[in-house]
Amino acid sequence: MKLIRDVLGLAGIDVSVFELIESHLYIKVGILVVALSLGLSLVFASQKNLPNAVAVLPTSSDFHHAKLVQKVHLSHNTALYRFQIPHPVGHMPGLSPEPILGLPIGQHISLTAEINGKEIQRKYTPTTLDGEDPGHFHLVVKTYDQGNISKYLSLLTLGQTVKVKGPSGRFKYDKNLAPHLLMIAGGTGITPMYQIIKASVQDPEDKTQLRLIYANVNQDDILLRDELKGLERKAAGRLKVHYVLNNPPEKWTGGTGFVTSDMIEQYMPEGGPKVEKSKVLLCGPPPMIEAMKRNLVGLGYPAPKALSKLEDQVFNF
Numbered sequence: 001m002k003l004i005r006d007v008l009g010l011a012g013i014d015v016s017v018f019e020l021i022e023s024h025l026y027i028k029v030g031i032l033v034v035a036l037s038l039g040l041s042l043v044f045a046s047q048k049n050l051p052n053a054v055a056v057l058p059t060s061s062d063f064h065h066a067k068l069v070q071k072v073h074l075s076h077n078t079a080l081y082r083f084q085i086p087h088p089v090g091h092m093p094g095l096s097p098e099p100i101l102g103l104p105i106g107q108h109i110s111l112t113a114e115i116n117g118k119e120i121q122r123k124y125t126p127t128t129l130d131g132e133d134p135g136h137f138h139l140v141v142k143t144y145d146q147g148n149i150s151k152y153l154s155l156l157t158l159g160q161t162v163k164v165k166g167p168s169g170r171f172k173y174d175k176n177l178a179p180h181l182l183m184i185a186g187g188t189g190i191t192p193m194y195q196i197i198k199a200s201v202q203d204p205e206d207k208t209q210l211r212l213i214y215a216n217v218n219q220d221d222i223l224l225r226d227e228l229k230g231l232e233r234k235a236a237g238r239l240k241v242h243y244v245l246n247n248p249p250e251k252w253t254g255g256t257g258f259v260t261s262d263m264i265e266q267y268m269p270e271g272g273p274k275v276e277k278s279k280v281l282l283c284g285p286p287p288m289i290e291a292m293k294r295n296l297v298g299l300g301y302p303a304p305k306a307l308s309k310l311e312d313q314v315f316n317f
């Protein structure tokens with residue numbers, strides 16, 4: 001302040017306003033707060049576009065330790081886990097941009113834990129995109145009582161860490177990868193689809209027609225329903241979601257039973273498998289996936305291979 005006043009004074013400019021400012025401590029504090037918030041908003045604005053944010057996963061093929069900082073119960077057996085992305089070497093809190101996972105859209109991370117003396121590893125797709133919650137990623141995980149990693153996660157307490165590795169997976173989504181994407185998901189198989197849908201809908205240059213058939217046992221099992229509704233609204237006709245329940249409640253207007261060929265036919269593009277570059281994505285419990293493969297082959301789609309590749313018309317996660 002003194003320096004500015006001296007320079008302006010030397011230039012012959014009236015500096016009485018500076019004297020007034022200096023005499024009012026609260027004005028100084030106010031200026032400091034405004035300057036700080038301006039600085040912080042600049043940091044977060046640049047965070048949004050992610051320049052210089054370190055992508056943590058590709059920095060090492062070793063495991064990273066992510067700390068559980070928040071857990072929100074979504075239903076009797078499903079929770080949202082918010083993890084802190086470990087800070088890279090040289091990170092200066094408040095000054096360096098918060099790190100990101102660096103996970104390409106459509107790919108997943110692996111969580112590992114030692115359970116009964118054995119290293120167990122499972123795949124999970126974060127529901128947050130890079131930079132969406134600066135310095136953090138979210139997982140929505142259903143706990144199976146007999147499960148290994150899902151049960152392990154459910155027993156983690158805040159402040160404990162989990163070993164994370166990645167990115168992995170053969171699918172990588174880019175805008176306009178396909179003119180039409182038909183996604184068929186069961187239960188927690190929604191998470192890779194959700195990530196792709198979110199990235200696509202948020203991109204005004206993406207023209208992909210998105211169709212999702214989402215199957216669950218009970219209405220309570222439907223994950224990310226409000227979020228999907230919001231995306232459907234935002235997509236203005238580019239995204240259509242069809243919910244299917246094994247045990248529908250009264251007045252249910254979605255599909256009932258298992259996902260049938262007729263449902264697929266209704267949501268595939270006109271011309272079905274013949275539509276060039278159109279794709280079908282599958283993720284769900286193995287019995288459902290086997291049934292979907294049979295349905296798709298019956299409709300003229302190629303049988304998916306044991307290990308899907310990005311260029312396949314039917315991709316199984």
Ligand SMILES: Cc1cc2nc3c(=O)[nH]c(=O)nc-3n(C[C@H](O)[C@H](O)[C@H](O)COP(=O)(O)OP(=O)(O)OC[C@H]3O[C@@H](n4cnc5c(N)ncnc54)[C@H](O)[C@@H]3O)c2cc1C
Nearest residue numbers: 122123124125140141142144146147148149150188191285
């Ligand atoms: C690409 C990809 C992304 C995934 N993302 C997520 C995600 O975001 N969130 C999530 O919750 N899961 C996700 N999964 C599933 C996840 O990888 C695990 O399979 C799941 O958490 C169960 O692992 P577990 O170690 O707890 O159970 P496991 O040790 O594999 O299984 C033990 C027992 O648990 C029960 N069980 C396990 N899975 C199922 C099932 N699907 N249906 C019925 N019973 C089952 C069975 O009783 C089984 O015998 C994803 C899978 C893939 C392939």
